[in-house]
Amino acid sequence: MLLQVRDLHVEFRTHDGVAKAVNGVSYEVDAGETLAVLGESGSGKSVTAQAIMGILDVPPGRITGGEILFQGRDLLQLKEDDRRKVRGAEMAMIFQDALSSLNPVLSVGEQLGEMFVVHRGMSRKDARAKAVELMDRVRIPAAKERVGQYPHQFSGGMRQRIMIAMALALEPALIIADEPTTALDVTVQAQVMDLLAELQQEYHMGLILITHDLGVVADVADRIAVMYAGRIVETAPVHDLYKAPAHPYTRGLLDSIPRLDHKGHELYAIKGLPPNLMAIPPGCAFHPRCPRAQDVCLTDEPPLYAVAEDGARESACHFWRETLRDA
Amino acid sequence: MDLAMSEAETLEKTPGGPLGTGPAGKPRSLWSDAWFQLRRNPVFLVSGLLILFLVVISIWPSLIASGDPLECHLSKAQEGPEPGHPFGYDSQGCDVYTRTVYGARASITVGVCATLGAALLGSLLGGLAGFFGGWWDALLSRIADIFFGIPVILGGLVLLSVVTSTTVWPVVGFIVLLGWPQVSRIARGSVITAKQNDYVQAARALGAGNGRMLLRHVAPNAVAPVIVVATIALGTYIALEATLSFLGVGLRPPTVSWGIDIANAAQSIRNAPHMLLWPAGALSVTVLAFIMLGDAVRDALDPKLR
Amino acid sequence: MGRYVIRRLLQMIPVFIGSTFLIFVMVYALGDPVAALFGDKAPDPATAARIRHELYLDQPLWKQYLHYMGQIFRGDFGTAFNGQKVTELLAGAYPVTLRLTLVAVVIELLVGITLGVVSGLRRGRSVDTSVLVLTLIVISVPTFVSGYVLQFLFGVKWDLIRPTVSPDAPFSELILPGVVLALVSLAYVTRLTRTSIAENVRADYVRTAVAKGLPRRRIITRHLLRNSLIPVVTFIGTDIGALMGGAIVTEKIFNIHGVGYQIYQGILRNNAPTVVGFVTILVIVFLLANLLVDLLYAVLDPRIRYA
Numbered sequence: 009m010l011l012q013v014r015d016l017h018v019e020f021r022t023h024d025g026v027a028k029a030v031n032g033v034s035y036e037v038d039a040g041e042t043l044a045v046l047g048e049s050g051s052g053k054s055v056t057a058q059a060i061m062g063i064l065d066v067p068p069g070r071i072t073g074g075e076i077l078f079q080g081r082d083l084l085q086l087k088e089d090d091r092r093k094v095r096g097a098e099m100a101m102i103f104q105d106a107l108s109s110l111n112p113v114l115s116v117g118e119q120l121g122e123m124f125v126v127h128r129g130m131s132r133k134d135a136r137a138k139a140v141e142l143m144d145r146v147r148i149p150a151a152k153e154r155v156g157q158y159p160h161q162f163s164g165g166m167r168q169r170i171m172i173a174m175a176l177a178l179e180p181a182l183i184i185a186d187e188p189t190t191a192l193d194v195t196v197q198a199q200v201m202d203l204l205a206e207l208q209q210e211y212h213m214g215l216i217l218i219t220h221d222l223g224v225v226a227d228v229a230d231r232i233a234v235m236y237a238g239r240i241v242e243t244a245p246v247h248d249l250y251k252a253p254a255h256p257y258t259r260g261l262l263d264s265i266p267r268l269d270h271k272g273h274e275l276y277a278i279k280g281l282p283p284n285l286m287a288i289p290p291g292c293a294f295h296p297r298c299p300r301a302q303d304v305c306l307t308d309e310p311p312l313y314a315v316a317e318d319g320a321r322e323s324a325c326h327f328w329r330e331t332l333r334d335a
Numbered sequence: 336m337d338l339a340m341s342e343a344e345t346l347e348k349t350p351g352g353p354l355g356t357g358p359a360g361k362p363r364s365l366w367s368d369a370w371f372q373l374r375r376n377p378v379f380l381v382s383g384l385l386i387l388f389l390v391v392i393s394i395w396p397s398l399i400a401s402g403d404p405l406e407c408h409l410s411k412a413q414e415g416p417e418p419g420h421p422f423g424y425d426s427q428g429c430d431v432y433t434r435t436v437y438g439a440r441a442s443i444t445v446g447v448c449a450t451l452g453a454a455l456l457g458s459l460l461g462g463l464a465g466f467f468g469g470w471w472d473a474l475l476s477r478i479a480d481i482f483f484g485i486p487v488i489l490g491g492l493v494l495l496s497v498v499t500s501t502t503v504w505p506v507v508g509f510i511v512l513l514g515w516p517q518v519s520r521i522a523r524g525s526v527i528t529a530k531q532n533d534y535v536q537a538a539r540a541l542g543a544g545n546g547r548m549l550l551r552h553v554a555p556n557a558v559a560p561v562i563v564v565a566t567i568a569l570g571t572y573i574a575l576e577a578t579l580s581f582l583g584v585g586l587r588p589p590t591v592s593w594g595i596d597i598a599n600a601a602q603s604i605r606n607a608p609h610m611l612l613w614p615a616g617a618l619s620v621t622v623l624a625f626i627m628l629g630d631a632v633r634d635a636l637d638p639k640l641r
Numbered sequence: 642m643g644r645y646v647i648r649r650l651l652q653m654i655p656v657f658i659g660s661t662f663l664i665f666v667m668v669y670a671l672g673d674p675v676a677a678l679f680g681d682k683a684p685d686p687a688t689a690a691r692i693r694h695e696l697y698l699d700q701p702l703w704k705q706y707l708h709y710m711g712q713i714f715r716g717d718f719g720t721a722f723n724g725q726k727v728t729e730l731l732a733g734a735y736p737v738t739l740r741l742t743l744v745a746v747v748i749e750l751l752v753g754i755t756l757g758v759v760s761g762l763r764r765g766r767s768v769d770t771s772v773l774v775l776t777l778i779v780i781s782v783p784t785f786v787s788g789y790v791l792q793f794l795f796g797v798k799w800d801l802i803r804p805t806v807s808p809d810a811p812f813s814e815l816i817l818p819g820v821v822l823a824l825v826s827l828a829y830v831t832r833l834t835r836t837s838i839a840e841n842v843r844a845d846y847v848r849t850a851v852a853k854g855l856p857r858r859r860i861i862t863r864h865l866l867r868n869s870l871i872p873v874v875t876f877i878g879t880d881i882g883a884l885m886g887g888a889i890v891t892e893k894i895f896n897i898h899g900v901g902y903q904i905y906q907g908i909l910r911n912n913a914p915t916v917v918g919f920v921t922i923l924v925i926v927f928l929l930a931n932l933l934v935d936l937l938y939a940v941l942d943p944r945i946r947y948a
Contacts, residue, residue: 095853126856
């Protein structure tokens with residue numbers, strides 16, 4: 009197994025109290041596999057990714073428990089300098105907004121080449137050649153001429169390609185893509201997503217795709233983990249989940265996608281707001297918004313029930329059977 | 336890191352919470368919010384009390400100093416402290432304590448009057464330029480550029496060296512003359528921003544007249560930045576007055592001014608450093624108090640920095 | 642770029658004319674240069690009239706100004722009333738003040754940026770608070786106070802340096818005056834850098850740099866500083882003019898025979914040609930410094946394109 013996250017806990021300490029952003033998340037990703045992590049903002053999906061990458065803001069953030077096994081080593085036990093050498097070289101991250109995530113005052117060539125200079129000790133000239141090569145890889149036209157240009161001179165799609173190129177530079181074993189296409193035009197989204205999926209296959213990398221967009225997931229992901237209030241509420245192979253969700257929250261997410269064949273019907277929306285992470289409801293965190301909630305949901309926190317015998321499917325709902333049956 | 340913070344922060348702010356400022360920040364909520372902030376800020380409380388004290392003694396210096404600042408005994412010149420005269424005597428044999436207390440009046444008067452003048456003139460000219468634009472705006476910006484091009488102390492030396500009045504008004508007038516462009520730039524900028532607000536555009540579309548627009552919609556939004564620059568400028572104006580007086584072109588005797596006393600004391604700093612210490616200390620503490628006040632007001636009124 | 646420079650140079654012309662004319666009017670209209678020439682003695686009316694005519698003083702002000710500017714562009718700044726050529730005075734004084742300003746700017750940059758970076762990276766911690774308090778105090782103490790106090794301490798009490806600067810004004814003697822001149826601006830540079838660093842340290846591109854596995858040192862110097870220094874550069878550019886003008890106080894304290902000293906003497910003695918000559922050059926330096934900053938801005942921030 010390439011990456012195993014076990015029982016991860018992350019808190020943010022603010023002057024108003026402690027926000028429990030991640031509360032016992034476990035998931036795993038194998039080489040060549042794509043895991044989609046789904047959830048609303050505040051569900052802890054990005055925070056988990058930042059903890060894996062080691063780019064959490066500490067303070068106010070703090071990892072209070074769990075382990076992150078990457079190629080057999082627990083990353084949380086590594087010294088800071090060893091951890092740094094893993095970042096970028098063995099695992100890389102693609103961010104949502106390429107315009108703000110790229111340094112505005114350095115040319116893209118410098119920013120790409122920097123990976124080779126720092127991690128591989130290359131000369132700046134060789135690194136620049138490598139940068140051109142990378143830009144070719146992600147199909148940026150006229151790479152040789154554009155390598156000296158600055159991020160603001162590229163279109164949104166091209167910028168995200170540069171982010172992808174930067175992540176791929178040292179051929180890492182794992183890539184974490186945090187909402188990689190959300191900031192892009194719809195027409196460009198598919199191109200960028202296809203490119204990412206294609207390159208992932210080519211390099212046989214593990215990919216964690218963080219998104220709130222179920223539409224993006226369907227085509228590229230192998231498995232899905234749905235997060236709510238810092239916990240995983242359902243994991244399943246992608247097609248099983250689409251066919252029949254085993255958690256009311258997943259059900260709600262699926263129902264709120266606009267569909268052509270439902271034209272004219274009112275669009276479903278999950279009632280209520282995402283929970284306050286400083287006061288997560290007891291029992292099942294989703295119960296205030298859940299159409300299926302019973303008394304037990306107010307008191308007992310549901311464990312991850314095995315939905316499929318082989319353990320490939322799990323749901324954190326006391327009533328997963330009923331949910332599955334009604335789907 | 337950034338994302339994590341914003342996620343955590345979004346969750347604190349439930350709709351309609353304490354910080355739920357209305358659309359486009361209605362003036363009243365900005366002011367009451369700012370006042371709420373200020374009352375809890377120790378920097379504001381300390382500097383506010385200090386300034387209150389300075390204002391009181393500049394109006395009634397005899398409250399804490401019974402002597403006469405102009406009553407001097409040359410025989411006592413440069414002598415150290417003695418009972419009843421805790422700070423000693425200066426080169427003319429005047430009581431340093433009394434003079435230090437009486438010096439507050441000149442500094443505070445110049446600071447307050449110059450700030451009021453510069454703020455009023457600057458926001459009037461800058462506000463009109465921003466609101467009406469066109470040639471008036473262009474002309475005013477160029478004039479402001481010209482005043483910016485003249486180094487302040489230099490301009491003061493040239494202009495004030497021909498003045499013979501011993502009142503504070505020439506100095507106040509000069510500071511207003513060189514101070515207004517700074518305020519006018521800020522006022523112009525914030526009026527232009529306010530003018531572009533959607534609700535102001537809407538008011539215009541509904542046929543509101545220029546006067547009404549300016550008074551009801553634009554001015555309230557432009558006032559806060561002007562207050563911020565003006566408060567910070569107050570401290571620097573006091574320092575400027577002292578510098579001009581020190582150079583011999585600001586206030587003149589018999590007006591009691593810290594700047595003049597510092598200039599006199601500096602001549603004999605080797606023999607009697609105590610003469611420099613007290614007026615210099617009083618001046619620095621006064622400037623400090625106003626700059627701290629300005630900082631606190633800016634933090635409270637500039638929502639961007641929160 | 643070239644067109645932008647030309648446009649900016651053209652825009653400077655009205656500002657240049659305006660500010661020099663203003664100073665010209667102040668000096669010539671407010672004082673009586675001829676009376677000053679004779680000192681305490683009352684001049685013989687005929688001689689006074691002759692001198693007035695020679696010096697163009699019997700013409701309307703705007704004609705005097707045009708005449709004066711015409712001479713300046715031919716390199717003739719006139720003669721001071723003591724018979725010295727103003728150009729000679731300029732050549733003697735400007736290098737001294739430039740050296741002093743250079744020392745001040747270097748100190749501002751080194752100390753101000755270092756303190757700003759240190760406190761900006763540790764926002765809210767004790768280092769940050771102490772730096773902030775220190776800058777507040779430094780801003781509050783006017784230059785003429787800090788100048789005398791430092792001169793007294795270093796030059797008299799501890800006897801570490803010469804309290805006054807010799808006429809040649811070598812760099813070694815300008816260090817303390819440079820510190821005094823720089824102090825207030827230094828505090829502003831520190832605060833500006835601190836704010837800018839604290840803002841940028843949360844920026845997305847810094848997070849990217851961390852995610853790339855770059856060493857902390859490289860993140861700070863190559864990514865964070867480049868972006869954070871843009872407002873600082875603007876400040877220092879506009880400050881160069883203010884420093885040269887503000888050098889009057891410092892030069893008076895340390896008895897440095899630079900621009901400020903000459904202007905101060907010129908004003909005290911009502912020596913109009915000296916004052917106007919020095920101020921004209923000062924205005925040009927100020928305008929050019931501003932232009933230089935705008936251009937430097939484009940180098941530092943590629944997003945800015947001048948058209």
